[in-house]
Amino acid sequence: MTMMIPYGQRVTPDRQATSRSLMRPRPVGRAARIILSGMLALWFALPLVPLLLWSVANRWSFPAPLPTEWGFDGLGTALAQGGVEAFGRSLLLSLAVAAIATPLGAMAARALAVGSVPAPRLVSGILLAPLALPAFVAVMGLTVVLLRLRVPAIVGVLLLLVAAALPYTVYTMRVTYAAHDLAFEEEARTLGASRLQVLWRVHLPLVAPGLARAAFLSFLVGWSDYVITVLVGGGTIVTLPFLVGSFAAGVGNDAIVAVLSLSAIVPPLLLLLALGRFGRRYAGGTRTPSASPLARSEKGFL
């Protein structure tokens, strides 16, 4: 027999007292948080320091802590070697990847969310498969097929990059649709909105934050790709990573590589900032300023 707890005897510890101290930020915890975030910031920023220095260095011999000769030779060479064109090409390619992979991912995710897909587990497995497979494994085999089918290199690259970006867009949109209430669309229909009007006036505005996230991720897939462009493009499609790669392979190009690499940071950074602003405007712009921090973080972006 187990011991009976006498009736009416309090067996739980006094919550009031313990929870109050937990709610209040403790000085030790706060200091640790600041140190930790400082270290993280350093971790992310540190690699950029030599890059920044190299981009404005004409010469930097090994033992010297700072460049031995300052100048813009790196920038000059980068421009002369088609840096701007490569930048533009990368931008176009990545935007195209985002423009194709985002709606595709959204449609797949919606079909999966609504439950109109047979064997949904298998289908989501296939859609997520490119994550598990190293890109070059798939590409090696496909290059031959694409060549035989006489698919233009740029189309081949685009196709494969879209496939590589799909897991990210599908996953992001699945999360979005899981929180999306289809009843909003039914309500709009009964109020007289056609399917197309529902799409533009209700459905897309409601999933817009998710779409923006998905587009950003698929842009990044295109923007940072090297393997697929090289293998399928066969050197005919000179993107920014391709240019960086070819210069990095040589000797004495540190300044050019630094300039090109730094320029590669700019578009994702700008997009991230834009996304953050869009998210705030979308989630908080029309709301009262008194919205709780919890509500804001729930609706925040990334």
Added chain:
Amino acid sequence: MSATLRLDALTKSFDGRANAVDAVSLTVEPGECLAILGPSGSGKSSVLRAIAGLDSPTSGRILVDGTDVAGVAPERRGMAMVFQRPLLFPHLSVLDNVAFAATVAGTPRGEAREDARQFLALVQLEGFGSRPVTALSGGQEQRVALARALAARPRVLLLDEPFSALDPELRADMHELLGQLRERLKPTVVMVTHDRDEAAIVADRVALLRTGRLLQHDTVERLYTRPASLDVARLMGGRIEVAGVVREGVHRSPLGSIEAPAGESWPEGESVLVVRHEAVHLASPPVPAPQGMTGVTAVVTARHARGPRAAIELAVGSATLAAEVPASRPLTIGQEVAAHIPRSACTVVTPVPG
């Protein structure tokens, strides 16, 4: 803007399972408010979704002003739906939510908003237009949802348990508001609810549904006092069932002989007498029953607190009775009282076989 709605043997089944809605036929007159009442799983929401065009019926017809709306897209049916959740579009202001129907119909923005303002005033939310929908309370949200639906000028307004999520006081406010709106706009309304009090307050007529079948379509009053079956009596919260036999129009049971109300006749044979417990008067000390009432001597067997009222259970020989009295009445278990049953409140139904 109101229309006649007729359901003709409306049937809906999902994936070959038993019919969720089974051959429901009824008519709603223009300007009338029908409550579809039933326990959860009775198929009442399926009926509403079929009317709205959000689901297509398996068989049967839905006629609006005599025209079959089969195959007509939801947006072309001229219905508007208010769900239990307000479903206000979060990316639009309160005013633009109410103006939604006009906007999608192609009305210029300014005109649509002017129109929406009038409907906001109608639900007593003047000046709330520029607010974001997240700045509203639950009751206000449902008011806006109602205004948005009314602004669509529906031929039939569909309400799917619209006030179930509100607390009792707000719900009472909304019932009053719906009453005012009905008076001013005279829309045809079909409202789904599981709350028989709500149905009684809001609706002119009630369609009682259970497991997809229409048990009775009648006025609220008749649903309470003249249930068509024992199921109806029970679903309407009736607590008195006295088995007996009808001979020559008189029901004989442990309660004695009870005559059918004036102008009504009861079928001969075995039948169950049902009467609302609210209609039963208890007299203590016992006094003779007044004209038009049947008096029996009963013993209090149980007493349950119901806030300001008390539910009393009584035994009359082998039969049981129930009554409701003010909580202040000092009736105690074992006490002998006279139960007076108004003849006009009685009706008989066929017993459940077996």
